[in-house]
Each structure stands twice: as C-alpha cells, then as structure tokens.
Amino acid sequence: MSSQLQSNSHHKVRESLRERIESSEWKLGELIPTEVDLAKEYGCARTTINRALQALADEGILIRKRKGGTRVCPIPIRQAKLSIPILREQVEAIGSEYSHQLVGRKIAAPSQSIRQNLKIDDGDSAFYAETIHFADHRPFAYEERWVNLKTVPEIENETDFDLLSINEWLIKTVPFSSGEVSFSAHKATERTAKALQTDIGAALFLVDRTTWMNGKFITTMKLYYREGYRLSTTI
Amino acid sequence: MSSQLQSNSHHKVRESLRERIESSEWKLGELIPTEVDLAKEYGCARTTINRALQALADEGILIRKRKGGTRVCPIPIRQAKLSIPILREQVEAIGSEYSHQLVGRKIAAPSQSIRQNLKIDDGDSAFYAETIHFADHRPFAYEERWVNLKTVPEIENETDFDLLSINEWLIKTVPFSSGEVSFSAHKATERTAKALQTDIGAALFLVDRTTWMNGKFITTMKLYYREGYRLSTTI
DNA sequence: TAGTGGTCTAGACCACTCA
DNA sequence: GAGTGGTCTAGACCACTAT
Numbered sequence: 014m015s016s017q018l019q020s021n022s023h024h025k026v027r028e029s030l031r032e033r034i035e036s037s038e039w040k041l042g043e044l045i046p047t048e049v050d051l052a053k054e055y056g057c058a059r060t061t062i063n064r065a066l067q068a069l070a071d072e073g074i075l076i077r078k079r080k081g082g083t084r085v086c087p088i089p090i091r092q093a094k095l096s097i098p099i100l101r102e103q104v105e106a107i108g109s110e111y112s113h114q115l116v117g118r119k120i121a122a123p124s125q126s127i128r129q130n131l132k133i134d135d136g137d138s139a140f141y142a143e144t145i146h147f148a149d150h151r152p153f154a155y156e157e158r159w160v161n162l163k164t165v166p167e168i169e170n171e172t173d174f175d176l177l178s179i180n181e182w183l184i185k186t187v188p189f190s191s192g193e194v195s196f197s198a199h200k201a202t203e204r205t206a207k208a209l210q211t212d213i214g215a216a217l218f219l220v221d222r223t224t225w226m227n228g229k230f231i232t233t234m235k236l237y238y239r240e241g242y243r244l245s246t247t248i
Numbered sequence: 249m250s251s252q253l254q255s256n257s258h259h260k261v262r263e264s265l266r267e268r269i270e271s272s273e274w275k276l277g278e279l280i281p282t283e284v285d286l287a288k289e290y291g292c293a294r295t296t297i298n299r300a301l302q303a304l305a306d307e308g309i310l311i312r313k314r315k316g317g318t319r320v321c322p323i324p325i326r327q328a329k330l331s332i333p334i335l336r337e338q339v340e341a342i343g344s345e346y347s348h349q350l351v352g353r354k355i356a357a358p359s360q361s362i363r364q365n366l367k368i369d370d371g372d373s374a375f376y377a378e379t380i381h382f383a384d385h386r387p388f389a390y391e392e393r394w395v396n397l398k399t400v401p402e403i404e405n406e407t408d409f410d411l412l413s414i415n416e417w418l419i420k421t422v423p424f425s426s427g428e429v430s431f432s433a434h435k436a437t438e439r440t441a442k443a444l445q446t447d448i449g450a451a452l453f454l455v456d457r458t459t460w461m462n463g464k465f466i467t468t469m470k471l472y473y474r475e476g477y478r479l480s481t482t483i
Numbered sequence: 484t485a486g487t488g489g490t491c492t493a494g495a496c497c498a499c500t501c502a
Numbered sequence: 503g504a505g506t507g508g509t510c511t512a513g514a515c516c517a518c519t520a521t
Binding site for chain 2: 506
Binding site for chain 3: 047048049059060063066067077078079080081082084
C-alpha cells in the first residue's frame with residue numbers, strides 16, 4: 014500500500030479497468046481476476062476495487078456472480094441513459110422562447126386502451142386535455158393527455174393552465190412518479206398535422222408515456238413532435 | 249446501532265428514502281438531513297447512508313454538494329435507461345427467427361456529412377454496406393453503414409457476412425466502444441420503402457448512431473425500422 | 484464445502500464551498 | 503473557518519453457488 018494512488022482511487026481504478034476491458038486484455042465472456050487479487054495489484058483496499066467493479070457491472074460491462082467470479086459481459090448491450098426533460102426546459106435549452114396553449118379540455122369517458130393504461134373501470138370518466146407547445150411561437154409538439162381523476166381529483170378545479178402547462182402542474186403535484194415511455198414514428202393525421210401546422214402524412218416522432226405513483230395510475234399521454242425533432246444521447 | 253437492519257441495508261435505506269421523497273416528506277429543492285443525522289436515525293454507519301444517497305443522486309433524484317448538503321432535485325428530470333440490443337437479440341426476444349441480407353457493399357468516398365462523422369479527410373474512401381434485417385423472413389429494419397477503414401482495415405478482407413451481420417462482426421472486433429445515438433422519425437423514401445417492403449411516405453423510426461473507441465472513429469450507421477416499431481423503457 | 488462477491492462498520496482524512 | 507459530502511482502509515461476517 015503505498016505510493017501512487019491517493020485520491021479518487023475508485024474512479025481511477027474503474028477507468029483503468031475499463032481501458033483494460035476495451036483493449037481486450039480480457040476477452041468477451043472471460044473471467045477477470047478476483048477482487049482480492051486486483052486489490053493487491055492496485056495496492057488498495059478490496060472495498061475500493063469492489064466499488065469500481067460494481068460500477069462497471071451497473072453499466073453492463075461486467076457480469077458478477079458470487080463464487081463464479083467476475084466476467085466481461087459476453088453480449089455487450091449498449092446502455093443509453095437518456096433524460097426526458099420538461100418541454101419548457103427543452104425549448105429554452107435551444108435558446109427559444111417557450112409558450113403553450115390549451116386547445117381542449119373536458120371530462121369524458123376515455124377509450125378502452127386509455128382505460129387500461131389508467132386502470133380505471135368501464136364508464137368511469139377522466140380528465141382530458143390537448144396542449145400545443147411552441148418554440149418561438151411556432152408549434153413544436155402536440156400533447157394529448159388523460160389524467161386519472163381518482164388519483165388526482167384536484168385537477169378538476171385547477172383552472173389556470175396558462176402559466177404552468179399541465180405537465181408542469183403535475184410535476185409539482187406528484188413529483189417523483191415512475192412510468193413507462195415508448196418512442197415510435199407516426200404519420201401525421203389531419204388532427205395532428207393541423208395542430209403542428211404541418212402536412213398530413215409528415216413523419217412525427219411520438220413519445221407515449223404512462224405515469225404512476227405507489228401503484229396508482231396518474232396520467233397517460235401522447236406527445237407528437239414536429240418533423241425534424243431528434244432525441245439524442247451518448248452510449 | 250443495533251436491532252432491525254442487518255442485510256442489504258443500503259438498499260433498504262435507499263428505498264426508504266425514496267419513499268420519503270416520493271411522499272413529499274421533503275419538498276422539491278428542500279434540504280434533507282445530513283449523512284450523520286440519517287445514520288443516527290437509521291442506526292447504521294455513515295458509509296451505508298452515503299451509498300444510498302449517492303445512488304439516489306445518480307438517479308437524478310437528489311443533488312448533493314459538499315457543505316451545501318443534500319437536496320431533493322428541484323427540477324425532476326426523468327432519466328430513462330434504455331438498452332440497445334443487437335438486432336438479432338431484439339428479433340429473437342420476440343420469438344421470431346432472425347436473418348439478414350447484405351444488399352450492397354462497396355469501398356467509396358462518402359458524402360461530406362459522413363466524412364465528418366468518421367473524421368476522415370476529403371477524398372479518403374470508406375467501407376459501405378446496406379443490410380436488410382428480417383424477422384421471420386419479413387423485413388424488420390434496414391441498415392446503411394459506413395466503416396472507417398483507417399481504424400478497422402481488416403473489414404475489407406472480411407468476405408463472409410452471412411452468419412454474422414456487420415454489426416455483430418464489429419461487436420466481436422471492437423466490443424466496448426462508445427458512441428452517440430439519436431432517434432427520430434423519417435418518411436420512407438423510394439429506397440427505404442423498397443428495402444422494407446412498405447409504402448413510400450410511411451413513418452419510419454430512425455436510429456442514427458456513430459461509434460468510436462479511444463478517440464478513433466469506427467462506424468456510423470442509419471437504421472430504419474418498419475412502421476409500428478416501438479422503443480420502450482421505464483422511467 | 485470452499486471460494487467468490489455483497490455488505491457493514493468505525494474511524495480517519497480530505498475537498499469543497501458556504502457564510 | 504467550519505460543516506458537509508467524498509473517499510479510503512482494515513477487518514469482519516454473510517450469501518450465494520460452482521465444483
């Protein structure tokens with residue numbers, strides 16, 4: 014124990030190990046040395062090696078098993094971590110002015126697929142709203158949203174969605190919900206094309222999202238982005 | 249110290265804290281107790297609390313600063329972790345039979361935007377290939393790929409892309425590269441529609457990906473998925 | 484059953500940054 | 503300057519599982 018590693022050692026160890034993996038010092042599926050051995054090699058505590066290895070396992074680069082040891086992942090699956098910001102942030106991040114407009118709002122009985130998403134019964138009604146989001150007063154995204162009145166009844170009395178969009182209001186109200194998202198491509202229909210001021214048949218990027226908290230379903234929405242929108246990240 | 253927490257304590261502490269955050273015990277942007285205080289409250293070592301808090305900070309739920317303390321993230325940004333599997337796995341995961349067909353292959357000088365992606369000079373040539381990926385013999389995705397011959401020269405002599413698609417071959421050859429991905433929607437052109445046996449103008453899901461290793465650019469590709477494809481994850 | 488990773492602890496020192 | 507999180511260590515015991 015000794016010498017060259019003093020601070021941030023587990024980061025350094027992790028990067029060192031990453032390089033050794035990337036350089037194919039250990040091949041796909043191959044066993045790498047045990048924690049104890051690596052600790053000796055790097056001259057640090059086993060805990061430090063453990064943290065580094067766990068981080069790499071989290072990234073999907075290593076597979077670890079008690080008694081089985083640690084292996085380089087035989088099927089490297091790329092993990093992309095993508096953050097889904099609020100639309101306002103997204104628009105303001107590109108230096109544009111954000112605004113939005115509520116174009117429809119009602120209490121109604123949703124279709125069966127929506128009822129399934131929100132786990133509500135046949136005949137139950139829910140809150141529905143359509144919002145157009147603008148960047149510099151040009152349509153940017155179009156949102157269709159259903160909100161479960163059983164979990165968020167107070168939305169019925171919320172009249173002022175001028176300052177805060179429904180999404181922002183929900184985030185303040187039920188901040189840390191979990192959810193499911195899916196991305197797909199969608200041909201603009203008459204309705205979506207009109208809302209986004211684009212052509213029928215345009216290829217829109219569609220984000221479909223359902224949100225719940227403590228097992229109670231809160232909201233489900235479809236968000237159609239204008240042509241040209243890209244969702245980017247690194248892997 | 250004592251009593252009820254023995255195993256996996258940092259997981260349990262993490263989930264307990266997560267619930268307290270989700271239930272708004274601490275509001276958005278609010279300071280939560282220090283590690284020392286939480287350690288007292290939970291009756292465990294500070295290290296254990298530290299691991300739990302770091303994990304929540306990694307998820308973007310907490311923001312931590314030395315001396316500043318730990319706060320609930322004031323702007324909850326959803327973090328989706330999505331894994332991008334190899335096409336073969338993707339197809340086989342839904343119980344279909346995977347196959348692929350190389351429909352074009354050449355060494356040529358790419359367009360300027362591709363040259364930029366691969367950081368190669370004007371006039372330099374690169375390896376190009378088009379592949380159609382099938383699920384149960386029906387077109388599933390269409391791939392246009394450029395490979396940098398300066399970093400992966402051996403691909404020029406690789407003749408057999410029947411068993412292994414180019415993607416799989418690259419993963420075996422340069423397993424743990426990093427990269428940039430973007431997702432968007434794209435109207436099918438004559439070329440892409442023909443490859444995917446669909447209609448011109450169909451809304452295709454497009455994955456654009458550029459990959460490098462140790463600062464050397466390896467490959468850039470566009471992958472067009474058939475209509476109906478969805479990329480899903482949880483947040 | 485033995486070997487590996489998973490976790491906890493108590494204490495220590497450091498790095499940052501707020502007031 | 504003082505309070506907070508970031509990290510390291512050495513040792514311990516436990517949980518899992520390959521052999």
